Amino acid sequence: MKNSQQDKPQLQRLPDWLHRLNALVLQRLAVPFAWRVNDCLIFGADAVAAMVGHDALVELRQPCDDPAAAPRMLRRGGGLDAALRRAGLAPVPVAYARCGDLVHVQQRLAPEPLGCAAGTRPAMRQAVVQRHRVLAVCVGADVVAPGASGLLARPLKQAVAAWRV
Numbered sequence: 001m002k003n004s005q006q007d008k009p010q011l012q013r014l015p016d017w018l019h020r021l022n023a024l025v026l027q028r029l030a031v032p033f034a035w036r037v038n039d040c041l042i043f044g045a046d047a048v049a050a051m052v053g054h055d056a057l058v059e060l061r062q063p064c065d066d067p068a069a070a071p072r073m074l075r076r077g078g079g080l081d082a083a084l085r086r087a088g089l090a091p092v093p094v095a096y097a098r099c100g101d102l103v104h105v106q107q108r109l110a111p112e113p114l115g116c117a118a119g120t121r122p123a124m125r126q127a128v129v130q131r132h133r134v135l136a137v138c139v140g141a142d143v144v145a146p147g148a149s150g151l152l153a154r155p156l157k158q159a160v161a162a163w164r165v
Contacts, residue, residue: 013052028151045061102162
């Protein structure tokens with residue numbers, strides 16, 4: 001018997017997916033990180049919804065109010081990789097990630113941190129950065145994810161995992 005994760009068809013991008021993704025990125029350029037509104041999971045889910053025309057990653061939209069809640073929520077479902085596979089995203093080597101794919105980026109201390117580190121107090125930021133990865137969207141040679149003042153870009157080479165949309 002086949003595994004149900006293998007039975008899930010891969011998502012189909014709409015013909016105008018690139019226009020839709022660009023519109024989302026432009027809309028969020030100056031929108032700061034906010035739990036449940038514009039965190040890395042919500043942004044990734046919104047990007048996929050824009051490209052495929054439906055909310056395939058509704059599982060990622062569960063309430064998360066702090067840096068510890070998101071990993072707990074994902075662990076209950078078997079982790080981020082399992083959630084993405086259930087939605088029809090197939091893992092690919094980072095070297096093969098292309099525009100629109102989702103990627104996992106190792107958080108690094110930077111003048112302005114990505115994702116959940118942007119939503120934490122400065123005193124806690126280093127501990128969050130050391131433990132957490134950020135879900136981002138590939139936009140070519142870079143990836144983007146929410147930061148304290150809007151979307152921030154990091155080099156794709158900082159990605160540690162990728163999933164084809």
